[in-house]
Amino acid sequence: xxxxxxxxxxxxxxHGPTLPQIVPLGDFALLVRFGxxxxxxxNRAVLAFAARLEADGIAxxxxxxxxxxxxxxxxxxxxxxxxxxxxxxxxRLGGSDAPGENRTHRIAVRFDGPxxxxxxxxxxxxxxxxxxxxxxxxxRVLTTGFAPGFVxxxxxxxxxxxxxxxxxxxxxAAGSVLFAAGQTAIAATDIPTGWHVIGHTEFRNxxxxxxxxxxxxxxxxxxxxxxP
Amino acid sequence: MSCSLKVDRAGPLCTVQDGGRPNLLxxxxxxxxxxxxxxHRLAGTLAGACDETGIEFTRAGLxxxxxxxxxxxxxxxxxxxxxxNGEHRxxxxxxxxxxxxxxxxxxxAAGNYGYLxxxxxxxxxxxxxxxxxxTRARLGGLEGRAxxxxxxxxxxxxxxxxxxxxxxxxxxxxxxxxxxxxxIHADRFAAETRRNFVGTPFxxxxxxxxxxxxxxxxxxxxxxxxxxxxxSDPILPGDVQILGxxxxxxLMRDHQPTGGYPRIGTIISADLDxxxxxxxxxxxxxxxxxxxxAHRLMRSxxx
Numbered sequence: 001x002x003x004x005x006x007x008x009x010x011x012x013x014x015h016g017p018t019l020p021q022i023v024p025l026g027d028f029a030l031l032v033r034f035g036x037x038x039x040x041x042x043n044r045a046v047l048a049f050a051a052r053l054e055a056d057g058i059a060x061x062x063x064x065x066x067x068x069x070x071x072x073x074x075x076x077x078x079x080x081x082x083x084x085x086x087x088x089x090x091x092r093l094g095g096s097d098a099p100g101e102n103r104t105h106r107i108a109v110r111f112d113g114p115x116x117x118x119x120x121x122x123x124x125x126x127x128x129x130x131x132x133x134x135x136x137x138x139x140r141v142l143t144t145g146f147a148p149g150f151v152x153x154x155x156x157x158x159x160x161x162x163x164x165x166x167x168x169x170x171x172x173a174a175g176s177v178l179f180a181a182g183q184t185a186i187a188a189t190d191i192p193t194g195w196h197v198i199g200h201t202e203f204r205n206x207x208x209x210x211x212x213x214x215x216x217x218x219x220x221x222x223x224x225x226x227x228p
Numbered sequence: 229m230s231c232s233l234k235v236d237r238a239g240p241l242c243t244v245q246d247g248g249r250p251n252l253l254x255x256x257x258x259x260x261x262x263x264x265x266x267x268h269r270l271a272g273t274l275a276g277a278c279d280e281t282g283i284e285f286t287r288a289g290l291x292x293x294x295x296x297x298x299x300x301x302x303x304x305x306x307x308x309x310x311x312x313n314g315e316h317r318x319x320x321x322x323x324x325x326x327x328x329x330x331x332x333x334x335x336x337a338a339g340n341y342g343y344l345x346x347x348x349x350x351x352x353x354x355x356x357x358x359x360x361x362x363t364r365a366r367l368g369g370l371e372g373r374a375x376x377x378x379x380x381x382x383x384x385x386x387x388x389x390x391x392x393x394x395x396x397x398x399x400x401x402x403x404x405x406x407x408x409x410x411x412i413h414a415d416r417f418a419a420e421t422r423r424n425f426v427g428t429p430f431x432x433x434x435x436x437x438x439x440x441x442x443x444x445x446x447x448x449x450x451x452x453x454x455x456x457x458x459x460s461d462p463i464l465p466g467d468v469q470i471l472g473x474x475x476x477x478x479l480m481r482d483h484q485p486t487g488g489y490p491r492i493g494t495i496i497s498a499d500l501d502x503x504x505x506x507x508x509x510x511x512x513x514x515x516x517x518x519x520x521x522a523h524r525l526m527r528s529x530x531x
Binding site for chain 2: 023024025026027028029031033035036037038062063064065066067068069070072074077078081082143144145146147148149150188189206208209212213214218
């Protein structure tokens, strides 16, 4: 076994918070980080970079998974090494971030969640006023993560921001519409959550029998509507 | 000819596994697959398996009876006790099973996970390209759940030929430190915490399943090192995350696809099987290596 002492930290980390940053995640993936906190421009940069990688295949890359402010690039170490892949990724960091055309999904929500009243109170709004502000303008799918088909949609205007609940609910049902941190999320399976449950939808963004198991893609536009 | 097995007894978290379903992180689905990939592979080689599907069982073991037909079964992983019709057999090993035969796998001296593979193909539906069970996402295997007494497993096809394979001498390389590469948030920890993380023993606890293994930080390496919860990033198996109260958790095959706890390191591929087999109460010591070194180990471990 080699001498374990004094292994340097991954090289990208010695230069402070300069972004974007390419750091190893284990021995078969790299993480390309575009932000240290959740913001709209970092998320847009993530989606543009992921799209660029999808369009321009790099030998040895086997999976590209965009997240909120980072892109996971999984590779086959038998086909490409760390230094070469880091270089190939760095070459693709520049470039236009003009987003491509994305689809719009209209999602009908019954605003009947157990936390709806509390959320409206926290914001100093009536329930009707909250629902109207919540649905106004539409949101972007920021990413899918945490659980199958679970989508984060953002961002609401800053006035519409509440923190998560202090208590986690051990299980909320698939179709629960969740609200926290300036975002609305949709649970596609039964999950535990610390987000506020503000409503429910019949829409399910997860079908394990479909060839593409989820319908919403990061970057798509989502318009929430009051269910008839 | 039809062939089927009946489960007479299944320990907890006994699941059908194959190579898993990689490439679905963007849909919020982690890959699953065997906790000990090497042992899963060895059981398949012993059985003359012609696909990747098999049964993963836990420390309590598993009892099966052949209902109809006949097949070869290979077993490997950890050190269990195995009997065919009451007669002791070597572990790892292979056996021919005919209708009415009973296979009993009992707790043994070492390991958390054992594998049964067959020379015939388990007749289970492919879900998103795999038969692997994810109990977290309720996918694959038998109705997305763990196996239990009374389940019947059917096989398709005639089965491949079984070549005589000499099982490797176990005991090789089952001690020593677990090697990591520094994690995506290693720089968020104080230099002293990183120094102490390396070489200080942690203890494996019984809070373990296919999603993760909780470690006891008896020396207080992470005591008082509070790092605010971070923005969620993708997770891969082997990531060592530190909860807000300082508890380290190693994320395993059924990990959640993204998470926001800081990750100080990631166990390298060459050592993750060995870590998965460490029992509650055992001490684990982490040692950092470079990614390039981990790649060299991966190449030298290729069968």
